[in-house]
Amino acid sequence: MSKEKPSSKSPATADRAGGKALPGTRYSQDELVAIFSRFAEHRPEPKGELEHTNPFTLLVAVVLSAQATDAGVNRATPALFAAADTPAKMVALGEDKVRDFIRTIGLYRNKAKNVIALSRMLIEDFGGQVPDDREALMRLPGVGRKTANVVLSMAFGQPTMAVDTHIFRIGNRLGLAPGKTPDEVEQTLMRIIPEPFLYHAHHWLILHGRYVCKARKPDCEACIIADLCKSPEKTCDVPAPITQAPVGGR
Numbered sequence: 001m002s003k004e005k006p007s008s009k010s011p012a013t014a015d016r017a018g019g020k021a022l023p024g025t026r027y028s029q030d031e032l033v034a035i036f037s038r039f040a041e042h043r044p045e046p047k048g049e050l051e052h053t054n055p056f057t058l059l060v061a062v063v064l065s066a067q068a069t070d071a072g073v074n075r076a077t078p079a080l081f082a083a084a085d086t087p088a089k090m091v092a093l094g095e096d097k098v099r100d101f102i103r104t105i106g107l108y109r110n111k112a113k114n115v116i117a118l119s120r121m122l123i124e125d126f127g128g129q130v131p132d133d134r135e136a137l138m139r140l141p142g143v144g145r146k147t148a149n150v151v152l153s154m155a156f157g158q159p160t161m162a163v164d165t166h167i168f169r170i171g172n173r174l175g176l177a178p179g180k181t182p183d184e185v186e187q188t189l190m191r192i193i194p195e196p197f198l199y200h201a202h203h204w205l206i207l208h209g210r211y212v213c214k215a216r217k218p219d220c221e222a223c224i225i226a227d228l229c230k231s232p233e234k235t236c237d238v239p240a241p242i243t244q245a246p247v248g249g250r
């Protein structure tokens, strides 16, 4: 449960932002600043929810999280990472044992193959280190653009926008960054999100989608940007008071 802490500025009385919409979005610069300022007040230090101990275990956790929940991955990885937290240890552990550790995660057979193959490539081509470069990351088996973006952001502090199912939905539902593909949504978000908010925006949007602007039924009564939101699906115009969420959670 979140610890309630009175906001210094009630969104109900916050300035109503207006102005002309920027190209590719339904929101003006002022509205975007207002939206992301509220996310920043709600979650000053947002964190991803995948458990990891170093860039390598983060990379493995993100690969395992494809079409699976973070919670499900977090149940399996502590034992795996206790056994192997470097590429060399992972290769030594071997595919069969990796498969046993991750058996509860969807697509585990293929993911076990990829974890071993990417560990080998890290050793052979990258000196056993996770590269901090998108193209190099995307050469690794099982690593696509979204995974590379998550690793660049969480392990190397680079502002990126890994468009997952939540961000894709929010981009389209709110008219924040309408697009037919994750790449289109990513490009628009990277262009329109005001620079000071860019680094954390990825986590703010994922957590907003996971806990409030949910897939089947958005919880608009609990939404801190309900007055600013331009979604035809919204059911409430009154923003929820801003409380400070615990790190990483709702």
Ligand code: SF4
Pocket: 173, 174, 212, 213, 214, 218, 219, 220, 223, 224, 225, 226, 227, 229, 230, 231, 233, 234, 235, 236
């Ligand atoms: S008001 Fe509703 S639809 Fe709009 S962002 Fe909030 S939860 Fe989503």
